[in-house]
Amino acid sequence: MAADSEPESEVFEITDFTTASEWERFISRVEEVLNDWKLIGISSGKPLGKGVYTTETWEEKSDEISFADFRFSVTHHYLVQESSEKDSKEEIVEDALPVAMQDLLCMNNDFPPRAHCLVRWYGLREFVVIAPAANNDAVLSESKCNLLLSSVSIALGNTGCQVPLFVQIHHQWRKMYVGECQGPGVRTDFEMVHLRKVPSQYTHVSGLLDIFKSKIGCPLTPLPPINISIRLTYVLQDWQQYFWPQQPPDIDALVGGEVGGLEFGKLPFGACEDPISELHLATTWPHLTEGIIVDNDVYSDLDPLQAPQWSVRVRKADNPQCLLSDFVTEFFKLCRRKESTDEILGKSAFEEEGKEVADISHALSKLTEPAPVPIHKLSVTNMVHTAKKKIRKHRGVDESPLNNEVLNTILLYLFPDAADKSADGSEARTSTSTGSLPPPDSEDYNIYIQFKSAPSDSLTYKLALCLCMINFYHGGVKGVAHLWQEFVLEMRYRWENNFFVPGLASGAPDLRCCLLHQKLQMLNCCIERKKARDEGKKANSFDRSSGDPGKTDLLGREFHKDSDKEKGEVGKSWDSWSDSEEEFFECLSDTEELKANGQENVKKGVAKESSKETLALKPEGRLHQHGNLTLLHSGEPLYVPVTQEPAPMTEDLLEEQSEVLAKLGTSAEGAHLRARMQSACLLSDMESFKAANPGCCLEDFVRWYSPRDYIEEEMVDEKGNVVIKGELSARMKIPSNMWVEAWETAKPIPARRQRRLFDDTREAEKVLHYFAGQKPADLARHLLPCVLHAAVLKVKEEESLEDITSVKRIIKQIITHSSKVLRFPNPEDKKLEEIIAQIMSVEATIARARSLKAKFGIEKCDEEEERKDLENFVNSFLEQPEVPVIGAGRGPAGTIIHKLFMNAQRVATMLPFDEELKRSGSSDEKRLSSGSVADFPSPAGREVILRMTIPRPAPYSKPLPQRMYSVFTKDDFRLAGAFSSDTTFF
Amino acid sequence: MDEDILTTLKILIIGESGVGKSSLLLRFTDDTFDPELAATIGVDFKVKTISVDGNKAKLAIWDTAGQERFRTLTPSYYRGAQGVILVYDVTRRDTFAKLDNWLTELETYCTRNDIVKMLVGNKIDKENREVDRNEGLKFARKHSMLFIEASAKTCDGVQCAFEELVEKIIQTPGLWESESQNRGVKLSNHEEGYRGGACGGYCSML
Ligand SMILES: Nc1nc2c(ncn2[C@@H]2O[C@H](COP(=O)(O)OP(=O)(O)O)[C@@H](O)[C@H]2O)c(=O)[nH]1
Numbered sequence A: 001m002a003a004d005s006e007p008e009s010e011v012f013e014i015t016d017f018t019t020a021s022e023w024e025r026f027i028s029r030v031e032e033v034l035n036d037w038k039l040i041g042i043s044s045g046k047p048l049g050k051g052v053y054t055t056e057t058w059e060e061k062s063d064e065i066s067f068a069d070f071r072f073s074v075t076h077h078y079l080v081q082e083s084s085e086k087d088s089k090e091e092i093v094e095d096a097l098p099v100a101m102q103d104l105l106c107m108n109n110d111f112p113p114r115a116h117c118l119v120r121w122y123g124l125r126e127f128v129v130i131a132p133a134a135n136n137d138a139v140l141s142e143s144k145c146n147l148l149l150s151s152v153s154i155a156l157g158n159t160g161c162q163v164p165l166f167v168q169i170h171h172q173w174r175k176m177y178v179g180e181c182q183g184p185g186v187r188t189d190f191e192m193v194h195l196r197k198v199p200s201q202y203t204h205v206s207g208l209l210d211i212f213k214s215k216i217g218c219p220l221t222p223l224p225p226i227n228i229s230i231r232l233t234y235v236l237q238d239w240q241q242y243f244w245p246q247q248p249p250d251i252d253a254l255v256g257g258e259v260g261g262l263e264f265g266k267l268p269f270g271a272c273e274d275p276i277s278e279l280h281l282a283t284t285w286p287h288l289t290e291g292i293i294v295d296n297d298v299y300s301d302l303d304p305l306q307a308p309q310w311s312v313r314v315r316k317a318d319n320p321q322c323l324l325s326d327f328v329t330e331f332f333k334l335c336r337r338k339e340s341t342d343e344i345l346g347k348s349a350f351e352e353e354g355k356e357v358a359d360i361s362h363a364l365s366k367l368t369e370p371a372p373v374p375i376h377k378l379s380v381t382n383m384v385h386t387a388k389k390k391i392r393k394h395r396g397v398d399e400s401p402l403n404n405e406v407l408n409t410i411l412l413y414l415f416p417d418a419a420d421k422s423a424d425g426s427e428a429r430t431s432t433s434t435g436s437l438p439p440p441d442s443e444d445y446n447i448y449i450q451f452k453s454a455p456s457d458s459l460t461y462k463l464a465l466c467l468c469m470i471n472f473y474h475g476g477v478k479g480v481a482h483l484w485q486e487f488v489l490e491m492r493y494r495w496e497n498n499f500f501v502p503g504l505a506s507g508a509p510d511l512r513c514c515l516l517h518q519k520l521q522m523l524n525c526c527i528e529r530k531k532a533r534d535e536g537k538k539a540n541s542f543d544r545s546s547g548d549p550g551k552t553d554l555l556g557r558e559f560h561k562d563s564d565k566e567k568g569e570v571g572k573s574w575d576s577w578s579d580s581e582e583e584f585f586e587c588l589s590d591t592e593e594l595k596a597n598g599q600e601n602v603k604k605g606v607a608k609e610s611s612k613e614t615l616a617l618k619p620e621g622r623l624h625q626h627g628n629l630t631l632l633h634s635g636e637p638l639y640v641p642v643t644q645e646p647a648p649m650t651e652d653l654l655e656e657q658s659e660v661l662a663k664l665g666t667s668a669e670g671a672h673l674r675a676r677m678q679s680a681c682l683l684s685d686m687e688s689f690k691a692a693n694p695g696c697c698l699e700d701f702v703r704w705y706s707p708r709d710y711i712e713e714e715m716v717d718e719k720g721n722v723v724i725k726g727e728l729s730a731r732m733k734i735p736s737n738m739w740v741e742a743w744e745t746a747k748p749i750p751a752r753r754q755r756r757l758f759d760d761t762r763e764a765e766k767v768l769h770y771f772a773g774q775k776p777a778d779l780a781r782h783l784l785p786c787v788l789h790a791a792v793l794k795v796k797e798e799e800s801l802e803d804i805t806s807v808k809r810i811i812k813q814i815i816t817h818s819s820k821v822l823r824f825p826n827p828e829d830k831k832l833e834e835i836i837a838q839i840m841s842v843e844a845t846i847a848r849a850r851s852l853k854a855k856f857g858i859e860k861c862d863e864e865e866e867r868k869d870l871e872n873f874v875n876s877f878l879e880q881p882e883v884p885v886i887g888a889g890r891g892p893a894g895t896i897i898h899k900l901f902m903n904a905q906r907v908a909t910m911l912p913f914d915e916e917l918k919r920s921g922s923s924d925e926k927r928l929s930s931g932s933v934a935d936f937p938s939p940a941g942r943e944v945i946l947r948m949t950i951p952r953p954a955p956y957s958k959p960l961p962q963r964m965y966s967v968f969t970k971d972d973f974r975l976a977g978a979f980s981s982d983t984t985f986f
Numbered sequence B: 001m002d003e004d005i006l007t008t009l010k011i012l013i014i015g016e017s018g019v020g021k022s023s024l025l026l027r028f029t030d031d032t033f034d035p036e037l038a039a040t041i042g043v044d045f046k047v048k049t050i051s052v053d054g055n056k057a058k059l060a061i062w063d064t065a066g067q068e069r070f071r072t073l074t075p076s077y078y079r080g081a082q083g084v085i086l087v088y089d090v091t092r093r094d095t096f097a098k099l100d101n102w103l104t105e106l107e108t109y110c111t112r113n114d115i116v117k118m119l120v121g122n123k124i125d126k127e128n129r130e131v132d133r134n135e136g137l138k139f140a141r142k143h144s145m146l147f148i149e150a151s152a153k154t155c156d157g158v159q160c161a162f163e164e165l166v167e168k169i170i171q172t173p174g175l176w177e178s179e180s181q182n183r184g185v186k187l188s189n190h191e192e193g194y195r196g197g198a199c200g201g202y203c204s205m206l
C-alpha cells in the first residue's frame, strides 16, 4: 500500500534485484533463521488473559541476514508467559487457526500501555520483523517492497511457519510494516497506510467503518455486527494554580550556622523544577457495536466524561535537576581532580609547620610553669589558627577560599568540644545537635558497615558532609583544600596538646570503617597513650608527697608512683613526643631503674642479669591472681601481670605487615624469622610475668599463657598415693625452641618500664604526614562512602514521609549493591557512578510522588478513605506506566482530573485568538462544541479498533478474523489492517 | 606467575592452641606430619596451588597461634579472607566448647559477610575421643558451615577439607572475583529499557 508519496532518494540499492540466486539465497536464509528459532509448524496457545501484555515480559532474539550486500536484521518478538509456560503443551488441534489470527480478535489487551507498535496495532503475542540492519538504511521503492513481501510469503509457505512475518519499509521513523501470516488454507495480510494529514472522512467512527467494510469487500448481507473499541487521549500540560514549590537554596545566605537554609551536616533534597510535565488521560470505550453510538462529521456521542474507562499516565521531566543528586555528583567529580592541596592554596600549605610547632611548644612551656594548669579549653578563635594566616600571606588578604564565618561554623560543628566548658576530651563524644540521626545499634546506624564508611555520628562522617557542602557552595575544590588544611592543623594541635579527637569510638581502629576514619582513630590511640604517659609523669611529680602507692587509670593499667624524681624531668615530659627511640611503654618515675633496665643493659649480659633477679624480689606489675594457681617452685600465688597492649593497626599498616610476613616465604628459615619478628609481644609478656611472679619458671608461664601445653597426668607414686604430675607438652620441650629461647632472654621487667611495643610518637607522625599528603581528590575518594551513606540515609528519611513501596525496595537494593562495591579496595568509577545514578533515580521518584500528591490535592482531602485511595492512585504512577482511574470520570480521582482539565481550558480560552482560529478549522472542534468543549481540549489522539469475523473472499469461504486499527493525532494518521482470507476455497 | 591461576584465595586457620592447626596445614602443604612442630608464635603463612574442577587456585593460608594472648593480634588477619577453617580437637571437649567464642570473633572482625566457613574435628586417629561426630555435625549445621573430621597424623580428610572449602568459595558469587561482576540493580524505571527498541510506550500513538 504505502500510499504516501514523498520524493525520497532510494537507499536500498541492489545491483541486480531479480537475480534468481540472490533472491533464493535470501529466502533460504530467512527459512534458516525461522528453523533455528524453531518457529516452524503449528503455533498454538490459549486466548490471553487481561493485561498480560503489560504484566508478563517481552523478549526478543535477533539475527542478521543480507540480500545481496544489503543487510537486514531479523528479530523475533515474543511474550514470555511464566505462569502458563508449563501447561502450554495442550492438545494441538490440526486445523485450528494460527494463534496470531486468534489474537486479532482478542479484546483483553487492547491499548497496552507499553508494547511494540505491532502489538498495539494488531494485538499479536508473537511476530518476526525483518528490517534494514543499518539505522539509516531503508527500503523505499514499491517494487522492492513487493519483492521483500513475496520473499516472506515464500519463506512462510516453504517452512509452514505460522508466526506472522513483517517487513519494515520506508524510513524507520515512519514505522511502516507490511506482513503476512499463513496457516493451513488461510492467510492474513497485514497492510498499512501512514499519512501526515488525516483525510476528513477518517476523523470519525462512521468514516472508518466505511473504509473497513469496503476493504473487506464482504459479500454477505446483512453484515454481521462490527465490534468497535475506541480510545481518546487528552493531554494536560498546563497545571493551573500550581507552582513547583522548591527553589534552589540561596547560597549566599549564611545565617546562624545555616547556608541557604541548610545546616552543616544536613543534605539537601528535592527537585528544583517540576518533575512531572504532562498528564495524559485516556478515555476508553472498550466494547461498542456499530449502531450503539453515533460519531460522524456533524455529531458525536463520544463524551469523555461518559467514557466507561479512564486511565492516566504522566510524562516525567527528563532528568529534573535534583539537589541531593547534584551534591553527590559534584563531590564525586572531586575524585578526578589532579591538583594537590599546595597547588590549590598556593605553595606553603604545610611548609611552615615547623615554625608553628615551635610557637605552640613555646606557648605550652609557658603554660606548664604554673604547674597544674592544663589547657582545658580549646577556643574556636584559637582553632581558625594557621592555615588562613598562611593563605593570606601567600595569596593576598581576601583570597582565602573560606571566609571566617563559614570556617568557624564548620569547625564548631566538627569540634563541638572546643565550645564546651568541660572539654577535656573525655567527653568529646557527646553529640551536639546531630539532628535526626539513627539511634546507635539500629539497622540504619549500622549501614556504615555495609558502606565501609563511618558511623553517622562520627567526625569522619561529619567531615565528609562539610566537604560536600563546601565543594558545592563555597569555592569548590579550593574550599575543600582549605578546610582540609585547617583540619590537619587541628589534628596536629590536638596531638601535640593531648586533646582527644572528638567523635570517634575509642579503642583500636575499626577495620570496618574507611581508612581515613581508621587513621583518625589511630591518632586518638596515640594521643591516649601519650596523654597517659605525660599525665603519669605529671601526676607522679605532683602526687609524690601524698605517698599514694599506685593508682589504676581508666584502662585498668597501673600507674606506679613511688619514687624519687628530680623536678627537672617534669618540663621535659611535654616533649615526650619528640624522642621516640628510648620511649617506654608507660615510662614513669623510676629514673634509676629505668636507666638500669634500659637497652644498654641487654648488652651487659648475664652477670648483671642475675644481680637483677635478686634485686627484683619485690613483685611488680601484678594485675590479679590467676585462679588459685600457685607457682610450682615457691608455692606463691600465680599472678597475671599487667601487659602492654597490642599495637593498634589500621588496615594499610596491617596489609604492610602481612606483606612483610608473607614475603619471608614458606621455607623453614622464613618461618623461623617470621616467628622471631612476632616474638616481641611474647617476650614482653614473659618479662611482665617474671616481674609479677618472682621465682617463676617456664612451666608457670605456660600454665597461664598456653595452658594446653602443660600436660597434667594422674600418677601413683611409690607410696601408692595418687598425685598429679605435670610437664610441658612435647612441642614446648623441643630443645631451643623459640619459647624456651625467649624465656631465657626475658628479664623481670614490668610492662610500664619495658620498651614500648607501640611507638605512638612514630605512628602519630605517620598519620599526620599521611593527612598532609592527601590531595582533595584523595580525600574525596576516602570520604565518598560516607557521602553515599549519608545520601542513602537522606533518601530513606524522605521516603519514610511518603511511604513508597517501590522506593523502599530500591533503597534496599542500593544498600546491598553498595556493600558489594564499596567493601572492595579501589572500587571502579563505573560502579560508583551506578550507585550515584541509583540514588538520583530514587530522589527523582520521591520528587515525582510529591509533585503528584500536590497536583491531586491529597493534602486538602479530608475524607480518610478517599485520601487513602488517592494516595494509592498517585503512588501507582511511580510503578505502573498507566494507571486506571477507578470510577472513571465520576470517581474521586476522576473528578480531580476533570477539574484540572477544566481549569486549563478556562485559561486556554482566554488565550489570544490565533491559537483558537487554527483549531476551529477542525471538524472535531465543531462537533464537540455542543458537548463538553469547555471541559476538555480536543483529543490529542484517537484510536479506534474495528473487528469482525466473516468469510472471505467468497460467501462460502471459511469465516475468518478481520481487524483494522486506526490512530490519528495532530499530524499523523495511520490505518493498520489485518485482512484474512481463505486460500483453499474461493 | 602461573598464567592459568584463576585466583588467589586467602584462607585463615583458627581454633584453640594445640588442636593441630599447624599440623593440618603442614599435612596439606607438605604431606608430612612432624611431631616436633613448634608452637606457633603470632601468625604463620604457607602457600599452595591446588586445582579444583579444573580451576587452579593459589591458596595463601594464614595459620594462627590460638593462645588467648595472641588473639588480640589475629583479628586483623580476618580482613579480606575468603575462607576460614575452624579447628577443634575431638579428644578435648574444651576446644569444642570454645568454638562459639571463635565464631563470635569471626563475625566481629571479618570484613565480609559471605566468608565460607569450615569446621574441622581433628585428631580422629586418637583413642580417647570426647566429642562425637554428630555433635560436630550439629554445630556446623547450626552455623551454616562445612564440616569434616580429620587427622593430620594419618592424613584422613585433610586434602578433602581444603578442596571442599576452595570449591565452595569458587561457587560463591562475588567472593573470589577481585571485582565482583554484579549486574547492577534493576530499577523500576521500566521505560528506559524500552526506549531503545523499535517502539516505546508512547511512541505508537503520541
Ligand atoms: N594424634 C594426633 N596428634 C596430632 C594431630 N594433629 C596434631 N597433633 C599433635 O597435637 C599437638 C599440637 O599440634 P599443632 O599442630 O602444633 O597445634 P596448633 O597449636 O593448633 O597449631 C602436636 O603435638 C601435634 O603433634 C593428629 O591428627 N593426631
Ligand SMILES: [Mg+2]
Binding pocket: B018, B021, B022, B023, B038, B039, B040, B063, B064, B065
Ligand atoms: Mg600452630
